[in-house]
Amino acid sequence: MFPWLQHYRRAMLPGDISAGIVVAMMMIPQGMAYALVAGLPPVAGIYASIVPPLLYAVFGTSSTQSVGPMAIISLMTASALAPLASPGSALYGVLAAQLALLSGAVLLVCGLLRIGFLANFFSRPVMSGFTIGSAILIAWGQVPPLLGGLPDLHGPSAALGLGALALLLWARQFMAGSLRRLGMPPVAADIGSKLAPMLVVLGALALVPALGLDARGVAITGTVPAGLPGLNLATSSGHWQALLQPALLIGFMIFLISMSGAQTLALKRGEKLGSNRELVGLGAANLGSALSGGFPVTGSISRSAVNFSAGANSQLASIITAALLAVALVAPTGWLALLPLPVLAATIIVAVLGMLDLSTLRTAWRYDRADAAALLATAAGVLALGVEAGVVVGVALSMGALIWRASRPHIAVLGRIPGSEHFRNVERYATETAPGLLMLRVDAGLFFGNVEAVNERIEDELAAHPDTRHLVLVLSAVNAIDTSALFGLGELNASLRQRGVLLHLAEVKGPVMDRLRHSELLQALNGRLFLSAAMAWDELA
Amino acid sequence: MFPWLQHYRRAMLPGDISAGIVVAMMMIPQGMAYALVAGLPPVAGIYASIVPPLLYAVFGTSSTQSVGPMAIISLMTASALAPLASPGSALYGVLAAQLALLSGAVLLVCGLLRIGFLANFFSRPVMSGFTIGSAILIAWGQVPPLLGGLPDLHGPSAALGLGALALLLWARQFMAGSLRRLGMPPVAADIGSKLAPMLVVLGALALVPALGLDARGVAITGTVPAGLPGLNLATSSGHWQALLQPALLIGFMIFLISMSGAQTLALKRGEKLGSNRELVGLGAANLGSALSGGFPVTGSISRSAVNFSAGANSQLASIITAALLAVALVAPTGWLALLPLPVLAATIIVAVLGMLDLSTLRTAWRYDRADAAALLATAAGVLALGVEAGVVVGVALSMGALIWRASRPHIAVLGRIPGSEHFRNVERYATETAPGLLMLRVDAGLFFGNVEAVNERIEDELAAHPDTRHLVLVLSAVNAIDTSALFGLGELNASLRQRGVLLHLAEVKGPVMDRLRHSELLQALNGRLFLSAAMAWDELA
Structure with missing residues (x-):
């Protein structure tokens, strides 16, 4: 108290x-x-x-x-x-x-x-x-009482x-x-x-x-009743x-x-x-x-x-x-009775x-x-x-x-800064890319609000890079994946398999990985899990 | 067509x-x-x-x-x-x-x-x-017609x-x-x-x-009327x-x-x-x-x-x-008339x-x-x-x-990786910090959904670092600041001024800066703008 x-x-x-x-x-x-x-x-x-x-x-x-x-x-x-x-x-x-x-x-x-x-x-x-x-x-609403009508x-x-x-x-x-x-x-x-x-x-x-x-x-x-009235619950349902x-x-x-x-x-x-x-x-x-x-x-x-x-x-x-x-x-409280409403x-x-x-x-x-x-x-x-x-x-x-905000996640195509193990947005840094390898980093947790936007962006990038054989999703900024996004990834995986593209995941965060272990996505994944973008590059480029 | x-x-x-x-x-x-x-x-x-x-x-x-x-x-x-x-x-x-x-x-x-x-x-x-x-x-709802009542x-x-x-x-x-x-x-x-x-x-x-x-x-x-009925707009408002x-x-x-x-x-x-x-x-x-x-x-x-x-x-x-x-x-269409509802x-x-x-x-x-x-x-x-x-x-x-998701942005206290110009989450990397200097990186756009969460986290960190004289918000991951967050930053700035803490902004992205120029926040800011976290460190540490 x-x-x-x-x-x-x-x-x-x-x-x-x-x-x-x-x-x-x-x-x-x-x-x-x-x-x-x-x-x-x-x-x-x-x-x-x-x-x-x-x-x-x-x-x-x-x-x-x-x-x-x-x-x-x-x-x-x-x-x-x-x-x-x-x-x-x-x-x-x-x-x-x-x-x-x-x-x-x-x-x-x-x-x-x-x-x-x-x-x-x-x-x-x-x-x-x-x-x-x-x-x-x-x-x-107070104009009528102000003027008396x-x-x-x-x-x-x-x-x-x-x-x-x-x-x-x-x-x-x-x-x-x-x-x-x-x-x-x-x-x-x-x-x-x-x-x-x-x-x-x-x-x-x-x-x-x-x-x-x-x-x-x-x-x-007008006159004010004395004392506090109590609660009356007796009205119709x-x-x-x-x-x-x-x-x-x-x-x-x-x-x-x-x-x-x-x-x-x-x-x-x-x-x-x-x-x-x-x-x-x-x-x-x-x-x-x-x-x-x-x-x-x-x-x-x-x-x-x-x-x-x-x-x-x-x-x-x-x-x-x-x-x-x-x-x-x-x-x-008699005085209250005389208070003029205007x-x-x-x-x-x-x-x-x-x-x-x-x-x-x-x-x-x-x-x-x-x-x-x-x-x-x-x-x-x-x-x-x-x-x-x-x-x-x-x-x-x-x-x-x-x-609207959720449906516009920031997604970057990554390239390697030559001679390094650093991967950056190809639009903002001088990077190199490898033929057949497409690396995307999603800068937001994956959930129902952006799962379609992510899918659309992936389709756009696949259309822009028709030679893609390996798609690596770099999940370094993904703090959570909800059930809707889990289904979305599963469907993406199935769709890519039909088109002969392997889906890989890289830099999956610990808590996200703990959850994914309870799902079937990892077994169904047609590509691989990589600890880092650099490891994926070394293997796939 | x-x-x-x-x-x-x-x-x-x-x-x-x-x-x-x-x-x-x-x-x-x-x-x-x-x-x-x-x-x-x-x-x-x-x-x-x-x-x-x-x-x-x-x-x-x-x-x-x-x-x-x-x-x-x-x-x-x-x-x-x-x-x-x-x-x-x-x-x-x-x-x-x-x-x-x-x-x-x-x-x-x-x-x-x-x-x-x-x-x-x-x-x-x-x-x-x-x-x-x-x-x-x-x-x-179909059980009664299925059984005839x-x-x-x-x-x-x-x-x-x-x-x-x-x-x-x-x-x-x-x-x-x-x-x-x-x-x-x-x-x-x-x-x-x-x-x-x-x-x-x-x-x-x-x-x-x-x-x-x-x-x-x-x-x-029952019998089916022949031909298509048209639209009838004549019902009451x-x-x-x-x-x-x-x-x-x-x-x-x-x-x-x-x-x-x-x-x-x-x-x-x-x-x-x-x-x-x-x-x-x-x-x-x-x-x-x-x-x-x-x-x-x-x-x-x-x-x-x-x-x-x-x-x-x-x-x-x-x-x-x-x-x-x-x-x-x-x-x-006479045949349709005989279709049994069950x-x-x-x-x-x-x-x-x-x-x-x-x-x-x-x-x-x-x-x-x-x-x-x-x-x-x-x-x-x-x-x-x-x-x-x-x-x-x-x-x-x-x-x-x-x-709920929006109200839990990821926020990291940054420290410097010794001898470098790199700043990382102090909880995940071996970093050094400077007395009186608190650097925070918000990993989400600032908007009405998280402005209170950001404020609360800042208050928590200020309470945990009572010697803070300089608070640097590192906005490298902030793609947008909406009007609500602009007010939030303005109020934070006023509050910190009263408490003798300077508020600085670092690594503000181009489009965000274009917008901030149309606001009064930059003139009112009691601290400074830094192009990079490293520059803020060099100046304030």
């Missing part, structure tokens, strides 16, 4: 306390806002910010990750629940908790299966495109919403600078500017009763089935989003994450969210960055945040503006147009087809890039 | 004619049987065997591929249409043609996008598991079906041997045994009127939407199944396939099937193998087959028994347990979740294997 506690030093405490307070002040408006994005009452966002970070602190590995509601995961939650229940209904809240339960279970199972290497799945451009598309969808806006609501939006945009752009000019140290000024949403929310809470805005038709959150596929997608994105943020922060500290333990930590956090009236949660990069720069040294910071939020809920909509819009980071697109555009195209295609997929289909588009593009 | 016609030699004609006749005799029972598997009237299988191979002959690249109905694709067709219409209804036939249209369009678009490299997607074990699972599903079997039907089954099983096992003992040459005997289904069907057609089996309650196919996802999966499997068969045959002839042109050929074939009253089609490995061994030298063989089938339809069920069961090839499982089990597990998981996925989910399971497993 709390593995980081063993190395805790007293010097880490002040940083953790200040970060814990700052993040709590950031979490209150953010949690409520992201609960709204998920289609839930704002208080559910506070619930989801208490138990999940405690469980992550027990099982997770990042020292500064702040786990709780996050905009994109809330959007995916809303998209998953929309066909099943209407927002605001009791069923909707129950299904949100069940979705967190299933997502958490998916993450836990993946962690126990140790498939954390999937964190490497989305390329940076695909993730950026997904984030940009989601941010636009979220912001667009669309197309007929409600005057007082629109005034309040647009006013809050203007204030928040000003704070985002200029508040840190102003605070610095007032003599605040730069780091403190930056952190102070992150508390603008909390200040705006507090201001709105004062304004509503002062101006009687609720009586004038401005939507407010049809609901559970309908939740399974979204839970898979949401679990996948919870992991990718959390890891991409945590890795960035870990690199800044030279800290090491365990991706399988991260899966378990995030899974436990979501189970905890399900049990405490919440909805799917993940690590938020923006909140974790504030946690980091506010001085967090360990997960104690997140525990302090959670404790403060719990206190806020235990204290009379103001929360404004905080959401400004928060997701921060996700509209175009620098990845700019870099990719200059550096690699294919990556830029993948970014734009993913963003377009999210906007045109929705956030779930956007994940599928991202998966397809990443997968396509992987297969 | 017909590109192979340019190289056609008269000597190829006899083989093409004999193969054309043999495959036509094989196609009649097989086409009807696979139409039944697809939930369509048997005659649709003949329709689907005429126009598609003609179009494939124009656009495809395999000389011996036999395109037409195929068991697994028929199973997927039935599975896609089951929720939308009931087999035998007019709507069902219309939707089957529309599914062929959409699948064909998917294939054509993929061909025009030139993403034929996706043919390398399924590993051999995953494909084998998918085939085994599908074969069991298909055979199981389940659980209450119908005596005459069961007798006929089980009799046909016994005959076909005998033929499969012993007919080739018997024909050889009667003096037939081995190849001819093998081919002759493939005609057993046709003989059994002809026998059944004689038996039905002779014994009055139809009057005794044995199900027969809801139907089109519901067909889109199955069409994607079916198009994908049409391509994978056709390519895996064609590649095996191409290798036997040293022939080269163009995967993008194969996509176009298969796409055109399916559009043709849609226009001529058929359903999704693909290349069948078993039929193509018969085509090959019966002497096919070119697609002329398939054209002859198609012509013969067209003649069979123009001739009075006999067709028996031909289906025996045909798919040939797909239950356990040799891949045996080889994988001995050679690589992970591959064997992937095979079994895919087969179990098909059986437990259905054929569409089985494709998804196969995709997930293949994808997982790709990412």
Whole structure:
């Protein structure tokens, strides 16, 4: 329990306390806002910010990750629940908790299966495109509550919403600078500017009763039930089935989003994450969210960055945040009821503006147009087809890039550097070759992704060297041969035998040879095994 | 048109004619049987065997591929249409043609996008598991028609079906041997045994009127409409939407199944396939099937193998087959009406028994347990979740294997071979290292799939060599750096700067350097660029 506690030093405490307070002040408006994005009452966002970070602190590995509601995961939650229940209904809240339960279970199972290497799945451009598309969808979805309705806006609501939006945009752009000019140290000024949403929310809470805005038709959150609701498992099996596929997608994105943020922060500290333990930590956090009236949660990069720069040294910071939020809920929560929705909509819009980071697109555009195209295609997929289909588009593009890369192994025709025992690419070195002898070196492990490409290249080289009697595959760079490639080599061997060409293998690595001994390829091989390319040359040239 | 016609030699004609006749005799029972598997009237299988191979002959690249109905694709067709219409209804036939249209369009678009490299997607074990699972599903589905009903079997039907089954099983096992003992040459005997289904069907057609089996309650196919039905596009947009996802999966499997068969045959002839042109050929074939009253089609490995061994030298063989089938339809088709369904069920069961090839499982089990597990998981996925989910399971497993492989690049710590300019893996050669200098060689292109693994290894080595002042990445084996890895290197550079370690790059390849010049990494690099590892050593050691 709390593995980081063993190395805790007293010097880490002040940083953790200040970060814990700052993040709590950031979490209150953010949690409520992201609960709204998920289609839930704002208080559910506070619930989801208490138990999940405690469980992550027990099982997770990042020292500064702040786990709780996050905009994109809330959007995916809303998209998953929309066909099943209407927002605001009791069923909707129950299904949100069940979705967190299933997502958490998916993450836990993946962690126990140790498939954390999937964190490497989305390329940076695909993730950026997904984030940009989601941010636009979220912001667009907040325009009606911001204005009190669309197309007929409600005057007082629109005034309040647009006013809050203007204030928040000003704070985002200029508040840190102003605070610095007032003599605040730069780091403190930056952190102070992150508390603008909390200040705006507090201001709105004062304004509503002062101006009687609720009586004038401005939507407010309404009374908040006291205490934490428990998990309710009593829905139909049809609901559970309908939740399974979204839970898979949401679990996948919870992991990718959390890891991409945590890795960035870990690199800044030279800290090491365990991706399988991260899966378990995030899974436990979501189970905890399900049990405490919440909805799917993940690590938020923006909140974790504030946690980091506010001085967090360990997960104690997140525990302090959670404790403060719990206190806020235990204290009379009547004040929450008066929070005007247009103001929360404004905080959401400004928060997701921060996700509209175009620098990845700019870099990719200059550096690699294919990556830029993948970014734009993913963003377009999210906007045109929705956030779930956007994940599928991202998966397809990443997968396509992987297969394309795998299907182009580097293969060199080798020649001998005259008078030596060295063999090099004939295209890059002055080498000699021998008539009837073709030597090829494959610079990649042989597996299903490249077995056809290797075969095609061999056919091309045989066509270019029609006098070939001996084909030597130099496997010095081949670290593994999978079952598909084993079959491929067997079929190549049979095909070459019919054509009167002998297939030889040279420089087979130890672990590869250990495996090949369990196969029939070596007995069937119509040529020979050579320890080195030089030995093959001496024998066959 | 017909590109192979340019190289056609008269000597190829006899083989093409004999193969054309043999495959036509094989196609009649097989086409009807696979139409039944697809939930369509048997005659649709003949329709689907005429126009598609003609179009494939124009656009495809395999000389011996036999395109037409195929068991697994028929199973997927039935599975896609089951929720939308009931087999035998007019709507069902219309939707089957529309599914062929959409699948064909998917294939054509993929061909025009030139993403034929996706043919390398399924590993051999995953494909084998998918085939085994599908074969069991298909055979199981034919048990009720074989027995004339389940659980209450119908005596005459069961007798006929089980009799046909016994005959076909005998033929499969012993007919080739018997024909050889009667003096037939081995190849001819093998081919002759493939005609057993046709003989059994002809026998059944004689038996039905002779014994009055139809009057005794044995199900027969019923009257066949004359002529080819055209494509009917008039269904609701809801139907089109519901067909889109199955069409994607079916198009994908049409391509994978056709390519895996064609590649095996191409290798036997040293022939080269163009995967993008194969996509176009298969796409055109399916559009043709849609226009001529058929359903999704693909290349069948078993039929193509018969085509090959019966002497096919070119697609002329398939054209002859198609012509013969067209003649069979123009001739009075009353005889088709009397075909008993239990006999067709028996031909289906025996045909798919040939797909239950356990040799891949045996080889994988001995050679690589992970591959064997992937095979079994895919087969179990098909059986437990259905054929569409089985494709998804196969995709997930293949994808997982790709990412896992990508996430484990080989990385070597380099040392100098004393007194030389050669640098080698310190674990494998007697080398010297210099204090404060850490040299790492990454033996893989840097991309999103391995950027984290590289970072982790670097952190591990820095932890193991805490005195490091200079980190040299030797990029001699790095053929490409994608945008994600570019960001990774930038973040590594920033992180190392904070920790007082200089990051240097050595032996950057020409094309990689051309790209890096378009990025900010080189300006931001806190260390230097070296042409060779030796130069870095001379400067930094």
